[in-house]
Amino acid sequence: MISREKRAAASAAASPYAHLTYQHRLNFYDEPPRYNITLDEFESCAIDRLRILSEIESCLARNRSPEDMKTVIDAQCRKFLPLDANTASKLVDVDAQRKRDHLGHFVLRLAFCRSEELRRRFVKSETMLFRIRYELADQNEVNQFLESKKFAWEKASNGELQSLKSELIAVHPRLPWPENGSPPAYYKVNWTSVPDLVAQRKVLLRLGKAYVPATEQESIVLQEFQERIESNLDRTAKALPRLDEDDRILPILGHLADGLLAGIPMDSSFAVTEGDGVTITADMIEDLSRKHFPLCMRNLHDNLRKDKHLKHAGRLQYTLFLKGFGLTLDEAIVFWRKSYRGGKVKDDDFNKEYKYNIRHSYGQEGKRADYPPMNCARIITSQQPSAQESHGCPFKHFSIENLDTALLTKYGSCGMNSSALPEINKYVKDGHYHVACTRVYEITHNIRKGEGLGGGESVTHPNLYARRSMDAAKVLIKAETAPVDPSAMVEG
Amino acid sequence: MASKDDAMNVDYDVSQPQVMFQFYKRLYPYQAIFHWLNQDHAPSRLFTHREFAFTLQGDVYLRYQSFATAEEFQREVCRRSPTRFEIGAIYNARPKDKKVMRPGALQPQRRELVFDIDMTDYDSVRTCCTDKKICARCWGFIAAAVRVLDSGLRNQFGYRQLLWVYSGRRGIHCWVSDAAAMDLTDDQRRALMAWLEVVKGSKDTAKKVNVRFKNGELHPALSSAVRILNPKEGDPATRWNFDGLILHDQDCFKNQEQWEDLLKLLGNADIADSLRKTWQSDTERTSRRKWEDLVKELRKRDKKTQSSVLHAMEEIILQYMYPRLDMEVSKHRNHLLKAPFCVHPSTGRVCVPVDPATVDDFDPERVPTVGQLLSELDRLDGVPGGWEKTSLKPYVEMLERHAQGIIQEARQGRKAAQSLEF
Ligand SMILES: [Zn+2]
Numbered sequence: 001m002i003s004r005e006k007r008a009a010a011s012a013a014a015s016p017y018a019h020l021t022y023q024h025r026l027n028f029y030d031e032p033p034r035y036n037i038t039l040d041e042f043e044s045c046a047i048d049r050l051r052i053l054s055e056i057e058s059c060l061a062r063n064r065s066p067e068d069m070k071t072v073i074d075a076q077c078r079k080f081l082p083l084d085a086n087t088a089s090k091l092v093d094v095d096a097q098r099k100r101d102h103l104g105h106f107v108l109r110l111a112f113c114r115s116e117e118l119r120r121r122f123v124k125s126e127t128m129l130f131r132i133r134y135e136l137a138d139q140n141e142v143n144q145f146l147e148s149k150k151f152a153w154e155k156a157s158n159g160e161l162q163s164l165k166s167e168l169i170a171v172h173p174r175l176p177w178p179e180n181g182s183p184p185a186y187y188k189v190n191w192t193s194v195p196d197l198v199a200q201r202k203v204l205l206r207l208g209k210a211y212v213p214a215t216e217q218e219s220i221v222l223q224e225f226q227e228r229i230e231s232n233l234d235r236t237a238k239a240l241p242r243l244d245e246d247d248r249i250l251p252i253l254g255h256l257a258d259g260l261l262a263g264i265p266m267d268s269s270f271a272v273t274e275g276d277g278v279t280i281t282a283d284m285i286e287d288l289s290r291k292h293f294p295l296c297m298r299n300l301h302d303n304l305r306k307d308k309h310l311k312h313a314g315r316l317q318y319t320l321f322l323k324g325f326g327l328t329l330d331e332a333i334v335f336w337r338k339s340y341r342g343g344k345v346k347d348d349d350f351n352k353e354y355k356y357n358i359r360h361s362y363g364q365e366g367k368r369a370d371y372p373p374m375n376c377a378r379i380i381t382s383q384q385p386s387a388q389e390s391h392g393c394p395f396k397h398f399s400i401e402n403l404d405t406a407l408l409t410k411y412g413s414c415g416m417n418s419s420a421l422p423e424i425n426k427y428v429k430d431g432h433y434h435v436a437c438t439r440v441y442e443i444t445h446n447i448r449k450g451e452g453l454g455g456g457e458s459v460t461h462p463n464l465y466a467r468r469s470m471d472a473a474k475v476l477i478k479a480e481t482a483p484v485d486p487s488a489m490v491e492g
Numbered sequence: 493m494a495s496k497d498d499a500m501n502v503d504y505d506v507s508q509p510q511v512m513f514q515f516y517k518r519l520y521p522y523q524a525i526f527h528w529l530n531q532d533h534a535p536s537r538l539f540t541h542r543e544f545a546f547t548l549q550g551d552v553y554l555r556y557q558s559f560a561t562a563e564e565f566q567r568e569v570c571r572r573s574p575t576r577f578e579i580g581a582i583y584n585a586r587p588k589d590k591k592v593m594r595p596g597a598l599q600p601q602r603r604e605l606v607f608d609i610d611m612t613d614y615d616s617v618r619t620c621c622t623d624k625k626i627c628a629r630c631w632g633f634i635a636a637a638v639r640v641l642d643s644g645l646r647n648q649f650g651y652r653q654l655l656w657v658y659s660g661r662r663g664i665h666c667w668v669s670d671a672a673a674m675d676l677t678d679d680q681r682r683a684l685m686a687w688l689e690v691v692k693g694s695k696d697t698a699k700k701v702n703v704r705f706k707n708g709e710l711h712p713a714l715s716s717a718v719r720i721l722n723p724k725e726g727d728p729a730t731r732w733n734f735d736g737l738i739l740h741d742q743d744c745f746k747n748q749e750q751w752e753d754l755l756k757l758l759g760n761a762d763i764a765d766s767l768r769k770t771w772q773s774d775t776e777r778t779s780r781r782k783w784e785d786l787v788k789e790l791r792k793r794d795k796k797t798q799s800s801v802l803h804a805m806e807e808i809i810l811q812y813m814y815p816r817l818d819m820e821v822s823k824h825r826n827h828l829l830k831a832p833f834c835v836h837p838s839t840g841r842v843c844v845p846v847d848p849a850t851v852d853d854f855d856p857e858r859v860p861t862v863g864q865l866l867s868e869l870d871r872l873d874g875v876p877g878g879w880e881k882t883s884l885k886p887y888v889e890m891l892e893r894h895a896q897g898i899i900q901e902a903r904q905g906r907k908a909a910q911s912l913e914f
Contacts, residue, residue: 116596167712173705191649192676195683201703201711205687208650208672 017086022098024145025085026133028228029105042107043252048080049104050259053125058458060128061432062439064450072456073132083133085141110249111256113237118257123233127226134218146221153220156188156211164204164211171204172213185214194219259377280326282335288325291414292469294437294462295394296379297321298410303390308343313382314391315354317374319361324373324463329362375461376434395433400425407440414444434459441465445472504863506575506840509549513573515862518869519879520569521833521888526562527895528655528832529579531669531902535561538602543580543587545828546572555828556587556598575837578828582674603825605651605673605681609637611662613816616695619742624838626662628855629741632732634664635851637815639730640717641666642848644688648713649673653898655891656846658859660836664846665829669898671905682823690714690814698756701807701814708803718806721813731852738779738812745779748772754782757811758804760797763789832891833884835862844887845894860884 017023055076059069077083083101084092105126112122134142161168161183168186169177175184191210197203197219203210212220280288289301300318304310310318322332336358340350356365363370374382380393394403404421420443427436438458442449452458453468504511530539544557544565554572559565569577580587581600590598611618611626611634620629638656645651645668653669676684693700703714710718719727722734730736738744745751751771755764767785771777777785786805790798821827834843840861846854860883868882875881879888 116599170709170712170715171705173707173709190672192672192680195680199683199686201687201713204712205648206650207647 020086021095022102024148025083025094025098025141026130026137026145027098027102027105028149028225029102029109029232030228032106033099033102037103039248039252041103042249045100045104046107046111046252046256047259048100049108050256051080052076052129053108053122054259054460055458056125056128057121058432058435058438059456060124061427061430061435062450062458064456068450068456069128070132070135073129074136075455076457077133085137107253108256109233109236110240111253113233113240114257119230119233119237123226123229126229127222130225131218131222134221146217151220151224153187153189156186158182160188161186161211164206167204168211171202175213175215187212187214187217187220189220193223195223258381279328280322280331282327282331282338285322285327285335288470291473292466294459294465295406295410295440296392297462297466299394299406300390302410304339308340309345311389311391313385314389315357316361317379317382317391319358320371320373321462321466323362325466329359329364332358332362373461373463376437376459379462380433393433393437395428395436400428403428411440411444415446416440416443437465441469445469504840504866506835506837506862509573511862511866512575512835513570514866515835516570516573519862519865519882519884520566521879521884521891522562522566522569524888524892524895525831525833526565527899528669528891530562531895531898533899538582539565541582541584541586541601543583543826543828544831545578545580546574547576547578548572548574556590558587576834577831579831580828581825600824600826602674605668605676605684606822606827606829607641607666608659608818608821608829609634609641609664609666609815610659610818613818617738617742617744617812619744619746624662626856628857631854631856632737632741632852633813635732635854636721636737636813638664638666638846638848638851640720640813641688641815641817643720644713644717647716648687649684653894653901654848655832655894656848656851657832658841658844658846658854658856659830660834660841660843660859661839662856665832665843667829667832671902676825678824681825685817685819685822687713688815688817689819690717690810691816698753699807699811701811703807703810704803708799710806714810717814718809722809734809734813735780735783738809739783740778740780743779744812745782751779751782754808757808758786758801760801760804763793763797763801833888842884842887844884845890847890 052073056069056073059072064072081097081101081104082092083097084094086094088094108122112118137145165177165183168183169175172184177183188209188211191198191203191205191208194203194210194212194216197212197216198205198210202216203212205211285301286305289298293301297318300310300314300321303314304318319332319336322335327335333355336354337347337350340354341347345354359365361371376393379391380396382392385392385397394406398406404418404425407416407421407424408418410416420439424436424439427433427439435458438452439449441447441453441459442451450456453464459465506512526539527533529542530536532538539562540558540560542558543555544559546554546557546569548554554574557568559568581603584599584601585593585597587598611621611630612623614630614633615622618630618633621627642654642656645654645666651668651670651673653673655667655669657665657667659665690703691700692702704710720730723730732741745754748771755767758764763786767782767789770785771782786801790801793801821829830843832843832845835841836843840863841856841859842862842865844859865879865882865884869877872881879885
């Protein structure tokens with residue numbers, strides 16, 4: 001008789017990865033994570049995952065080819081949600097990666113189980129993420145994972161296969177049937193396990209059973225994954241009311257759901273310090289806005305020029321954007337004073353009120369918080385602007401007619417023309433505002449469709465749009481080292 | 493509404509509410525409908541959580557009706573006397589409670605798999621009637637569609653509980669009540685419809701069938717459809733097959749426009765040219781002769797041409813006769829479909845079940861009308877009696893037999909599930 005220790009030792013020797021909590025990189029997320037986590041972990045791993053899911057949604061909306069999508073998502077995953085194989089370098093803590101993956105999935109499950117629409121989108125993008133990982137994994141890894149799941153897939157018997165031979169060959173002419181050997185391997189599953197193969201008539205159906213070649217196993221696995229996610233989401237939705245008591249978690253979940261609805265994570269941030277010490281001065285804005293600003297900011301800028309004034313929400317959106325763009329506080333005051341000159345606000349009032357607001361935005365007044373520039377999610381979900389207001393996202397907040405006119409007048413000189421409008425309008429109608437904006441970037445920068453801001457990335461932040469546009473034009477402005485003359489602030 | 497054999501029944505006008513009331517009070521087979529939908533004798537969720545929708549006089553449409561029992565169902569149908577009513581999904585709650593639920597909370601869960609085939613979709617191929625008309629001759633298209641679909645649903649998908657129902661004017665419905673079919677999600681229904689859909693494209697699309705694999709083969713499911721539509725020697729005889737219906741009865745390639753369509757579909761300019769010469773000079777040549785000409789012409793050609801044109805001929809058979817399904821009806825669980833035994837408002841005919849085994853001989857013009865049935869009751873001179881005293885009887889019995897079969901199978905299913913648990 002073998003002792004328990006010996007047996008454990010033997011199995012550990014059989015698998016060099018026995019010490020791992022998560023034996024496999026792939027996960028069906030059947031078991032909830034069972035350990036304590038901090039609220040920060042709770043939120044951050046969900047946000048990173050949401051970033052990936054949103055990118056998947058925009059790839060689907062932009063009709064990218066499966067291969068392109070795989071490349072884009074793989075790159076994004078490496079950045080935000082790395083998930084290495086067991087064979088990865090010893091320096092990589094694969095358990096920690098898998099824990100984040102596991103956790104992120106469950107937090108988003110909580111956030112997205114509440115409405116039919118969110119559930120549908122979650123299932124679709126999670127299944128796609130699983131599919132990409134499955135296809136990128138090596139066959140050994142996949143096989144080990146599948147063995148561990150102990151699926152009850154029935155192999156069709158050789159006798160049965162022989163009796164269906166001519167029909168099976170008609171459906172799968174390229175599967176070799178050896179003269180004397182046994183037939184190729186087929187699974188026999190309920191047809192509902194492989195709806196995609198059925199929809200394309202890629203299987204033989206007999207009395208409700210589909211004969212699926214072992215080479216098409218992926219379809220069965222993906223369907224299995226999707227069905228489990230669906231039924232788990234239903235169960236989570238039923239359990240959710242109990243969570244309602246935790247008022248720390250609910251706001252986070254709501255926030256995450258808003259992010260998916262906006263098509264982008266709410267936290268897409270833009271590091272102001274990123275970049276290379278470019279200093280922008282007030283008098284450069286006019287010219288740069290024409291070349292490098294996204295439509296929301298062009299709209300604010302042009303309205304500011306026309307009215308010599310912006311309402312509060314627009315002023316805040318634009319001030320923070322310019323701050324992120326590299327306009328220092330001093331230059332900002334110069335810029336705004338100049339822009340307001342000749343308008344309804346007197347210089348005196350400007351000094352009293354508006355200067356305070358600008359300094360406040362730069363964290364120099366009040367709570368002295370350093371307010372970050374607004375991201376697309378924030379701008380898209382901001383309040384519908386009234387007739388006098390110009391803030392928000394034109395793709396979301398303009399009528400289609402006004403949007404088209406704005407695109408043609410503001411970007412007509414850099415390649416925008418009416419033949420591009422139907423496609424952009426379609427994205428808008430489907431609620432993919434940032435995809436529409438990304439398409440505008442591609443057209444006005446003469447970039448191949450699908451490239452986005454580079455490597456397929458879509459617009460999630462107006463400052464990212466502007467920064468990439470500047471980079472693309474190789475606009476390099478020498479850092480201004482001399483301190484600004486204080487008198488310039490008064491003289492403008 | 494009056495057809496030649498019920499000239500004495502003209503007094504009954506289905507647009508009159510009292511006529512519909514009489515029909516619902518004395519003739520409608522509530523018990524059989526209840527058994528069929530409920531799949532059991534005691535009311536289950538399959539009935540109590542089921543949506544009914546009424547169309548009342550003046551096109552008032554009442555959705556989300558539901559009933560606790562067969563008696564309540566009967567009472568409400570009589571009280572409302574709808575011009576027709578439809579059957580929908582089984583929901584997670586009683587549909588009539590929708591008003592007091594939070595928006596979006598009422599969700600469809602299960603539902604028979606349903607199909608709708610309408611003669612209008614055959615207007616580009618049938619030659620006997622157009623538009624709203626239908627006759628015993630163009631019924632041939634429906635009969636052929638029923639044979640193909642019935643066989644596919646049974647042999648490929650393994651369903652057994654199929655009920656075919658005449659739609660009252662120019663089409664047919666099919667209701668599949670197997671537990672596995674009731675359980676299908678909308679995505680699975682979509683996949684099943686994609687499997688079944690063969691004839692695609694608008695009326696301006698010349699070639700509406702593009703279903704071959706890259707290597708030129710047909711999927712076995714479609715080869716068997718071709719064989720049902722164009723049986724080989726030794727196969728069971730059918731009246732409405734490609735030869736009987738398309739070549740002979742409908743004579744689909746009679747005039748020049750029609751046979752030019754055929755030549756275009758052959759995809760071989762050489763054969764088309766030589767046939768065109770013969771056909772242009774003989775305006776009386778029948779479609780049957782033309783098809784024979786084609787076969788003779790083909791014999792003279794090399795193997796490669798023969799194979800490609802034979803493929804085209806199979807596709808022509810599918811294009812003219814394969815079931816043309818209303819896709820949307822079948823894809824969603826919450827889609828409503830007119831209940832069996834309703835009365836078609838413009839023909840007055842009752843939507844009776846059809847036996848697929850004898851579908852070739854079904855004559856829509858011989859389906860009883862409300863007027864005829866009420867007259868049959870009148871002739872009883874006050875003797876009490878309902879549908880069992882009229883020509884509706886065989887149809888009701890057909891539904892009741894079907895329902896009993898479903899009940900038995902459902903019971904066996906429950907027993908099997910129990911024995912697994914212990
Ligand atoms: Zn006809």
